[in-house]
Amino acid sequence: PLQLLQSKAVPKRLQTSQKKPREPQVPMSLIKEIFRHFVKMPVTRDAFKIVEKCSHRYFKQLSDDLEAYSHHAGRKTVEMADLEVLMRRQGLVTDKMPLNVLIERYLPLEYRKLLIPIAVSGNKVIPCK
Amino acid sequence: SSSRRMKSTAPRSTLRKIIKNHKPQLRLAANVDLLAWRFYFTFKKACPVVIHLNFLLFLHRLAEEARTNAFEKKSKIIKPEHTVSAAKVL
Numbered sequence: 001p002l003q004l005l006q007s008k009a010v011p012k013r014l015q016t017s018q019k020k021p022r023e024p025q026v027p028m029s030l031i032k033e034i035f036r037h038f039v040k041m042p043v044t045r046d047a048f049k050i051v052e053k054c055s056h057r058y059f060k061q062l063s064d065d066l067e068a069y070s071h072h073a074g075r076k077t078v079e080m081a082d083l084e085v086l087m088r089r090q091g092l093v094t095d096k097m098p099l100n101v102l103i104e105r106y107l108p109l110e111y112r113k114l115l116i117p118i119a120v121s122g123n124k125v126i127p128c129k
Numbered sequence: 130s131s132s133r134r135m136k137s138t139a140p141r142s143t144l145r146k147i148i149k150n151h152k153p154q155l156r157l158a159a160n161v162d163l164l165a166w167r168f169y170f171t172f173k174k175a176c177p178v179v180i181h182l183n184f185l186l187f188l189h190r191l192a193e194e195a196r197t198n199a200f201e202k203k204s205k206i207i208k209p210e211h212t213v214s215a216a217k218v219l
Contacts, residue, residue: 038193
């Protein structure tokens with residue numbers, strides 16, 4: 001019933017000659033798609049706006065945390081170790097749920113290959129492309 | 130939409146830019162391109178992808194919480210208030 005309210009035809013925006021420097025953001029379409037995939041229920045438009053806001057806040061928080069972790073380790077570069085510590089603190093990575101399992105479960109093959117070199121028959125290891 | 134697979138490619142450069150925007154002085158370990166044989170070495174190079182993973186998991190949790198809230202309120206659709214209270218839990 002909700003879909004009837006939403007107009008399908010979105011007017012194309014005119015190409016503006018002077019682009020305002022916008023804050024970089026994950027495209028709303030992607031956020032919507034991911035959220036919809038997980039929630040498996042209809043979602044109102046306003047609820048999506050909240051999801052977008054939460055995502056924004058999430059990245060702010062993430063940046064703060066990653067800065068704190070890498071700073072604590074005396075680095076200026078965020079490394080995998082920092083992310084693993086963060087995900088442990090978030091309770092996402094545990095002894096029973098190692099990062100590798102999460103990677104295998106959530107990421108497509110091309111990224112898995114990037115993160116986990118795949119051992120094939122024999123002792124050959126296929127590196128990322 | 131559950132029939133088709135979720136597109137899960139990461140907007141990697143966007144993720145980088147977002148972090149850069151919040152923390153201009155912070156660097157993310159460089160990604161890809163190079164052949165990396167050793168596990169740790171590979172890992173080190175893959176920050177934006179894992180940030181994407183973290184973001185996916187964040188949205189997953191948010192979705193689950195919102196769903197639970199909607200069920201509790203006997204609602205068949207996710208409304209703003211369900212996501213708001215979900216966000217508070219996280």
